[in-house]
Amino acid sequence: MNPAEELKQLFPDSVVSVGFQIKKPLAIIKKEDLLNVAKKVKEMGFDNLSVITGIDYRDRFEVVYNFFSYTKKQNLVLKVILDHNNPEVSSLASIWKVADWLERETYDLVGITFGGHPNLKRILLPDGWIGHPLRKDYDMNVDQFVTVGEDGEDIVSTDGTNLLRR
Amino acid sequence: MEKGGFRVDPLTIDTTKIKFTKKQPVTALDKLNDTGLISTVLAAREREGLILFSTIDQIFNWARLSSLWPVTSGLACCAIEMMATAMAHHDVARFGMEIFRASPRQADLMFVAGTVTKRMAPRVKKLYEMMPDPKWVISVGSCANTGGPYIESYCVLKGVDLIIPVDVYIPGCPPRPEAWIYGIIQLREKIKNQGYGAKWGLNK
Incomplete structure (x- = not known):
């Protein structure tokens, strides 16, 4: 059995x-x-x-x-x-x-x-990420960019003007 | 040896009878031409090539391309090929590049070797901004060039040239060390033709 x-x-x-x-x-x-x-x-x-x-x-x-x-x-x-x-x-x-x-x-x-759960927060993606990417209804058309803040923390935003070349 | 191809067994060649036809460089001009590194060289004729004139930026270019120091940064599996290129078999030390600096402040060149994820992108950009001028970037592999197999991913940047300027792109997934060396040679050609000497048409 x-x-x-x-x-x-x-x-x-x-x-x-x-x-x-x-x-x-x-x-x-x-x-x-x-x-x-x-x-x-x-x-x-x-x-x-x-x-x-x-x-x-x-x-x-x-x-x-x-x-x-x-x-x-x-x-x-x-x-x-x-x-x-x-x-x-x-x-x-x-x-x-x-x-x-x-x-x-x-x-x-x-x-x-x-x-x-003792500590249920994101483990791979930075905090503040919009949506959960492996869901079927995740919006792929919105580009999200990560920048590094003054204390070394990750800041997620949808406009990449700080990151992308002009 | 017959006409139309080599028919001689290479083991039976008597190497003592082979005469090298290439002229040994004698004058300073010959020596510099022999390296092929400086494209703008003018020689004073009456002194039989013992005095050289060149544009100063060509001399600078020669100095820069002869010892490019890359920064030690690998993002993914392309970095393994970077290590293979630096090892003795392919020997990138021939180009004066054997010193992979641990600090971007001492480096001229950055290999973007691997997948640039959204979370790594600001770090890569910061690494590039920490390097002193003049600086060059080689983008290696499909991921760093265009996003590669992760083009439809939510977390991968679609080409590192979105955030930093790139001089040479090396395709491959990952590129073999031969491709790396070809890319390095292309970058050396590019550095050689920088500046006013090349702009004024003084290079050969």
Whole structure:
């Protein structure tokens, strides 16, 4: 029995469906119960959270968690489906430390809010950037430029007169 | 050797019998012509080429192009090729460029080697502004030239010439060290023809 089916037996109400994603056991979880399931996943021996991905499907957001167990040599993929208007899911940073930065990256590029995150701010793009670039409705026609302020901080603006050659 | 091509096995050539036909440079004019670095040279005939006249900017140009010191700045994978160009196999020290300065204040030349992201762009511009005049910029690789594969990206500048003036563009992704050296030679040609000597038509 693979770990996804194990989760289905333990949490019959929380797990919506199980399957496979590129030969990895996949379980789709209700977003309210993610934290409970994740605690159990940690107890099952999945000590490594490899990557968190956020995907924009125009009508919904999906957040994909890839786990790996170094002791059992097993993979597990958890997936939550979020509302497009209010993409919010609870943070896993209290269980896996690495989730701190991975969730900040997902927040930065896709704009998914992680409730209970200790320090939810942009990690790659400078503060003040307009929009989340990996969303489908991101406006590519607006050029944003970065200039360096007096204290070395990044200032984002849409006019590049300080930066571009005249 | 037969007519129409080399048919002789190169291992069997007796190198002691080969005579070099090139004349050894004797006078100062010959020596300077032999380098090919100064294009405007006038010699006093009656002194048999022992006195040279030139425009002063041509002498300056010669001095500048003979020791271009680049600033150590790499932005992406093109910087790896820059290191390969500086290493012994391709040996950019032949052009007097082996000293990659760690400070832009001591450098003449900047290689923009790699992707110029929006966040890096003000830093690149600042680095250029910190260099003392005269200064030159070589834009290396597709990313620095036009944006390259990241042309449709939200965070990459579409060509470094939007923020700083560029003298030579080297295409490639990344360009091989041979392409780098060709670009360097093009920049040396450009420096050689700067100034009033070239403007007045005094160069050969």
